[in-house]
Amino acid sequence: MNMNTTKCSITEQEIMPGVRALQAGPEDKEAVNALMVQAASWLKSKGSRQWNELLAGEDRHGVADAIDRGDVFIFKQDDMIAGMVILQQHASNWDRSLWGEEGHETSIYLHRLAINREFAGKQLGSAILHWAEHGIRFPGKDRVRLDCIASVPALNRLYSGAGFEYKDQSPSGFNLYEKMQPQVV
Numbered sequence: 001m002n003m004n005t006t007k008c009s010i011t012e013q014e015i016m017p018g019v020r021a022l023q024a025g026p027e028d029k030e031a032v033n034a035l036m037v038q039a040a041s042w043l044k045s046k047g048s049r050q051w052n053e054l055l056a057g058e059d060r061h062g063v064a065d066a067i068d069r070g071d072v073f074i075f076k077q078d079d080m081i082a083g084m085v086i087l088q089q090h091a092s093n094w095d096r097s098l099w100g101e102e103g104h105e106t107s108i109y110l111h112r113l114a115i116n117r118e119f120a121g122k123q124l125g126s127a128i129l130h131w132a133e134h135g136i137r138f139p140g141k142d143r144v145r146l147d148c149i150a151s152v153p154a155l156n157r158l159y160s161g162a163g164f165e166y167k168d169q170s171p172s173g174f175n176l177y178e179k180m181q182p183q184v185v
Contacts, residue, residue, distance in 0.1 A: 023073055088111065099145065113125060146176075149173065164179045
């Protein structure tokens with residue numbers, strides 16, 4: 001892990017039976033990219049253009065750099081990556097365009113939640129969202145923010161069902177969700 005890694009404390013190693021949370025390292029880049037491409041292919045098979053740029057070899061979220069910063073977390077069962085998520089401590093230009101200028105200092109931004117299709121239907125996405133709230137701590141951060149395409153009911157149900165509060169819809173058609181992290185005593 002390089003010197004720029006995100007300072008965090010994983011407080012729950014196992015997010016569901018047999019699936020453990022880890023901070024991704026440089027050795028995970030190829031597998032993480034393969035998982036995102038798999039997710040993009042699956043979305044395309046469902047008629048969605050979401051993440052389509054990954055199929056052309058482009059990654060707008062710069063996941064390789066995010067791994068180097070320590071912002072990517074993977075969830076493994078044995079040696080297989082079951083899922084991944086980016087948890088950014090600093091708002092990107094994208095986040096600022098959606099959220100405006102308020103609340104960035106205390107927020108974590110959740111992006112690129114992806115599930116290996118071999119783990120589909122096992123509630124892993126919900127387990128990762130629960131872990132992002134309860135299983136990891138970032139100094140000085142008290143909330144998790146995310147956005148999703150407003151016109152995709154399944155995504156909106158996933159986030160609202162996990163207790164994320166709908167905050168607004170951006171003019172560009174993205175719903176904004178936020179959830180406060182419980183305070184550790």
